[in-house]
Amino acid sequence: MDLKIILTAVIKVSVVVGALQGSVALLTWVERRGAGLIQLRKGPNRVGPFGLFQPIADGIKFFFKEDIVPPFVHKPTYVIAPGLALCCALLAFAVIPFGGTLVIEALELEVPLVIADLDVGVLLLLAANGLGVYGIILAGWSSNNKYSQFGGLRSSAQMVSYELALGLGVISVLVMAGTMNLSEIVESQTGGPWYVLMNPLGFLVLLVAGFAEVNRLPFDMPEAESELVAGYHTEYSSMKFSMFFMAEYINMITSAALLVTLYLGGYSVPDFLVGWLGLEGWALTFAQVGSFVIKVAFFLWLFVWVRWSLPRFRFDQLMRLGWKTLIPLGFAAVIWSAIMIWRFPGWFS
């Protein structure tokens, strides 16, 4: 294989992983300041301007805390679990396109701004998501603690249930786009209207299922503090705890990115804007990445907003919502897509 291709791949992966970690750090700050804003208190505001350096202080603290492995745990699985959770979270993001193809003429390179441009992209994301469940289940089981175990069991039940609704929300778009390649799905929305306008029901199903998949309030049963201490990560400390934490936030970013890519045009920049500003080359790429980041940032804020506004569901309510409301609605959304194609074939080229 060409050295240039390997180098660009390495650079792309490093930039994306770095950007993800940086976003996680920023998100923890946004989360706590957002909580302060919503609950009429201040939030962390001491370290640096507006408390912006708080995540750095937290990171240093995580590194220097003692890494305790309790004597009663099943050690191999206890150690593997946080790494598994983090790896799967990172793997899922690999198929998300965050920009169009960048042409670097000086090096005779065409760089598609996605780590893995696969024809089975969406499926790989769902599969990585499914693997991520193991991190949580194993953490719960290996900790040998009834609260952890309950958290693990709840999360496996929850994630398997909501994966179905998530899949149906994704299929609604696949039916309209006629491809599973996420870059092609974005391209198909670049000229025409976004899929959210054609199938708002599918968008709603995917949004709610996304909240449940990342275990965020109002669906944070696996770590319900008031019932389970801290759920599946009760026995974890130091960097191992921090890895679960990072995995959760990266999953949030992936979930938001999936919504944006499937229903809101992903990285696409409106045609009139491209023509009006005369965007091309690097400028166009920056505009595309900017468009993607702004949309994702909005949904990340929505995650924070909802978390500090709504109370938690009861477990039976959660299961009823998943199986008896979201899944039928998901099927309705798929049929909606089919009807759209049948009645308005001109909208889908």
Next chain:
Amino acid sequence: MMSLSILGAMTTLQTGLFGLVAALAVLAAIAVVLHRNPVVEGLFLVLHLIAVAGLYVMLDAHFFAVIQVLIYVGAVMVLIIFVIMLLNLQPEAKGGSGLVPAFFALVLGVGLVSLLVRAELAFAPASEGLELAEGFGSVAQMGAALFGGYFYPFEVVSLALVAAMAGAVVLAKRQLEG
């Protein structure tokens, strides 16, 4: 993506990768049988299934590989491990399972392996330089096959699966009420 378009001309890298993945699959399968902790056995089965998905990738069947991970690892095995954890099965006690079961296991094992070897010998290896069809293993081709030539068998199988699910629910309900 790098693709294995020519079966005959496997590079050393690909052969090495195949050996690695195949060895992983076999070792994980052996561990499933030998380990004494049910949850760990379940995890080794997960590893085995992932390794098999790796073999599918090398055969250019990307769709199958991802579906294998999505369905078997992401859904079926999660439920199996869920049940093992709920039942709170303890690790098996040390000690064998008696001579008679061991004898039958040996006979069945030897029989199965010899059958496999026979089947393997009966087929000639693929001829050198065999080209894969354009778009082999792609999602589009799978979809075209399922909703084209195999439409009726596919629908009949779906119906049979729905019937099986409905049957399971009815049986479970009857036991709850009875």
